[in-house]
Amino acid sequence: MAEFDIQQLVLVSDATNDAENLEHLGPAMKEVYRNNKMKPFLDQLAMFIQRKEIEIERMCNSNYQDFVQSVDRLLSVRQGTVDLKNKINVLNTDVQQAGISLAKKKHELIESKRILENIAAATETLKSCVHFLDLANRVNVQVENRKYYSALRIVDEIQAIHLKSVIQFEFARHMQDCIPILQQAIKDAVITEMRAWLASVRSKQKVIGELAMDRMLQRQQRWRERATMGLKLRSAHNVNSAVEAAVNEENEVDLMDLEAFDIDFRPLYQCLHIFDELGLRAELKVNFAEDRHAQAKSTLSSQNCIKDRNIEGFKSLLQDIIGFFIIEHVIMHSTINFRTQSQSYNYPVHQLNDLLLTLFRTYTDQLEAKFSFNFKKLMDDDEYKPMTVDSQGEYDILQSAFTFNEDDDAARQGFPRTLPFSKVVPYCCEDIRSFVTQFYKFIEGFKQEQNELDELVKDSLDTLLIQHVHSVLLKKLESQNLSQIAQIIVNLEYFQNACGDFEHLLANSRSTSDTSKIDLQATGLFRETRRNAESRISDLIKSKINDVLELAEYEWMAPEVREVSTYIEELEPLLSAVLFAQLHNLPETIKKHVYADAFNHLATTLHGILTDPNVTQVNLNFVATFDKDIRRLEDFGQALNEPRVQDTFTGLRQLTALLMSDHTDDPEIRERMYPLVRPEDLNRMLEKLSNSPTPTTPQEKTGRRWDGMLRGWGQRSS
Template identity: 35%
Template sequence: MDSLNRQIEMLEKEHTYYEETINLRKKQFHTLLVSADEILYSIKQNREGKEYEWIKALDELTEDLTQDDETDIDDNEDDKEDGILEDKENLIDNDYVKIDFKPLYQCLHIYDVLGESLELKNSYEEIRRQQASSILTTPFSLKSKDNLQTFKTYINDIVGFFIIEYIVMNSTQNFRSKVWIDSLWELTINKTRDNIALQLGDCESTDLFLEIKNIVIVFIQTLESFNYTVTKLLDLMIILFERYSRLLKQQYSSQLSQLIQNEDFIPMVLNSADEYEKLLNAYTLQENSEVILQGFPRTLEFSKSFPESCIIVKTFIQKFYQFIQGFTQNYGEMDDLLKKSLDSLLLDDLNGSLMRKMKNKSIKLTQIVQIYYDMEFYIKACDEFEQELSRRKSSKTSSDINLAHIKTKFIDSQKMAEEKIFDIINEKIDMFVDLSGYNWMPDKASTEPSSYIQDIINWLETIISTTLTNLPESIKSFVYFDAFNHLSSSLLKYLTQQTSGTQKMNIYFVETIDKDVANIESFIESLNNPMILDCFTELRQIINLLLSPNPENFLNPSIKNRLYYSVNIHPLIILLEKLLKGHENNKIALMFNNPLDYNRRKNIENLIRVLKQQYSEQLMRQKELLVEKSQKQANKNLERVFDKR
């Protein structure tokens, strides 16, 4: 009986010992759980040193712990485990983090002996679920750098939580369910992705975006190394990248637009070698040795906005690729985003701003010419932009970004600048013609060419030799051609106008116009440019016909084809009628010196009658052709309808 009492007393003491041990292990285990948030700091420190060695150490630890039998923990295994944890690269035992898993393993052993393993497992899962919920509902902000620490804390807590889950699951048997952890991980990444995407709406700093990106990349790479699925987090990086690129594009678009808007478009002047070096950082200037030896100051062909634009574009590319650094996936999507953003920056903002500047009604000829020169350099700069893209792109990107279509747009814009040059010159010519001050009914013909004609010639010579001096010879020749062609058209339009005071003219007025046109023709011949010689052909032939004593010869096909082949019927009718009205008071005058005698008037009247008939027939024929064309098109449309049926 005494022996039985001693055994009962011994069992009671053992039960008390185990109960105290369980409570102690529970406290130690709780300490283990609340230490999770310290792990990420260790991760960060180790990544800043030897990037992946700590992962190798952790893998060795996990392999050893997995091989251990938790039901047979002895001093040898503890020594082996301690040896691994003492390694300086060990994730869970270093100068910053010390987490001892032995209390957990001992708890597992004790609960297993007591047959209460399920209770511990359920209790552990509930605690971890509460901890996960607490972490995911932790508020953070991405509005400014001052709020960034709240985001770091949020990410650190998640990383620490799931690293512990990984270690515990792989170092125990049937304690942690992979399905349960994967389910919790899925919930976590969905919630994390949504939270970050929501908070990014408040972020307006590209530099802050880069810091956020770096934190998220470490987050992804860390948990991926622990075999967690990170596909949805990579999708988050695309969301982050899209918003970053949009913000970056907005920032540099504003800079480009403001730069072009404030540009005066005058040639850039280099005043020192330092300015020259800064210029070379923006654009590789191709100069021969003679130009370089000229020293400073030195005037360049382009305006100062050109190199500044190049710096903005290159900085944009650099900032873009700064974000991509650290990625190992999704290069295709990011290249597509870069291409779209760069296209928009170069086409909508740079080229678009230049186009809007050219369309400004107050722009000067010198500014348009400068834009033309700048466009030439923007076309060349596309090659440097391509080189910058190629230099910075990842080796994982298979193809280069080609900017040939950007060059084409710049070439089109340069042609528009060329056309704008012609338009401004033509507007100036129109102004000269409008201020010509012709007397349509003079008492006698002028003995000298009109002064405005000489003003036009002098002005054209001046702008060709100064403002347009650096343009290609082909364009300068075309400037002359377009200017004189427009002057000829303007004079003919001026002569055929039907406004008050211009509805009649006399022969002396025609002789004055003849002298002015002859002066222009003389200047054109001095240019020795065959392309310009025919600009005044129609006007010259009309004047010759008006001055001819036999205007009826126009109806003779052989004479017309030889002398009046460029004359159109309609303006000729108007001018002949004006000439008749100018001499209507001389209908029955028989004086020898009458500038428009009776027979000549009759010939002109007959000519007008025949020309009007021809013009009417011409209009009728054009109308018939138009109806015929419309009918053919209607028949084709009907045939298509029947074919579809």
């Protein structure tokens, strides 16, 4: 302690009232004790005493009395110091006891605080762990409750916030490793639910398709009603065209409103949202596309109903397909950047196209079968007679079935009126028009990429006309009945003309913008068959003529000249029946051709009979009778009013006239008056006349002159 402190203590001890100054001594001693300076203090005190003793001794030497007094005082101070020391020791002991107790209590307090802090920290840690585990458990609960977005948010919260505070624990590190597993579990759960939703939609798409078909049927019916009310729109604008959509806008019902079918798209939207949150939209797009592709393949692959002609099965299949694509349409337009148009509609639809084409072919087959049945019945019921129309109404119905023209005289006739064709023609044409109309009604609303359906109906119509109409008519042409064949020729001509109407009908009905000309193969086939039928008539007439002439008995050496031969008496009514009765319904152009062909054949045959080299002898009576026969046939031909028929026998008649004349030996007269006579025919006939026996009648005697003529003719010919 500093000397000042020693002096201070001395001053204190020197005081007369220790009690008053005790409070000053206490702090000083306490300071000495607190600073653990007791020994320095004692050392300083000893030094202080020593100095004082020296000082006292010096003072005593100078002033003994003062010294004695000082000693006394010093002793007094010393005694006071001893007392002070004892007090200090007692005070120190008391302070030490109090300090130990206080320190112990303080230590206990500090330890208690530390324990409390540890308990609080442990409590907070346990709370964090419990909350962490509770969150982890809530993930599973949310997934079980199908609250996938909440579960995903909890996983994100665990990973971003709570995991950091408990990462020092083993279970937290394990939980950190399980975060991807939890996310995968959420992803699997949400995609499982989405696929279950897809399966449920698959079961409901048939109902959607059924409603769509019903509404489309109503829409088509409204359009047909408008078309029949004079709007004249249907031929240029089909159902689903812009014009039709605008006209029917106020009546249109949104097929995309699927609330009536209890279809909730939230599983899909939820799945899309979760995958977006996970950053896996691309993966979902691929998975969803694969699932829908599988469903499309399953939907489009059921074609047995077409093969089995199961109408209800096909109707169900078609409803399924329509419902499928309606759902695709809704998905595409209710999501963003999820399903593109190419994904929603660019399925490999070759199976669907094949199915639809098979359907359309099947439908055309059914229409063909129905038409074939009706046509055969019409042919069986047909009388092969010109059709009679009793009223203007019936006539108008026929005109609507197919176009036919009448000449002015026929048009001025009243009713009943006879038309050239038989009743099979208009009824058949009406069935053909119905065939085309029903087909296009069946495909109404179907958009063709090309004109494959137009080609299909064209080919089917050609098949119908060729394999049914034409083949039946061709079979009927094998008949021997000329009137029936004549009527078939007339019918063939009208069928040929009707093909132009059918081509026009196809061009107006087709559902594409194709403007190319339509040519039916049946047109040329009907034309060719009609020509063959004309030849068939000519052949039959020739055959009938041949039958008469082959059975005829010719009097080569006739005893007299007859007015007409027996075979002419038989041939004339035959020609009358054939040409005037059985062929009266033929068109004039065909009639003239048939008449000319028949008379040419008759003239050729008679010429062959007259000049037959197997007949070596004839007399002039036969020639004269033969000449009358020819004139009789010419008179018959006059009634036909056909110049080609009238001139048919000119050459033959010139030969007979020359044989009976006196000009056989005069070349100039012969060439001028008989230019059509061939020298070889005249030569042959002269030989036959010269070979006849000695004449017994005036005619025969006249005929003997042919000997000299023949010889002269032979010399001039050489």
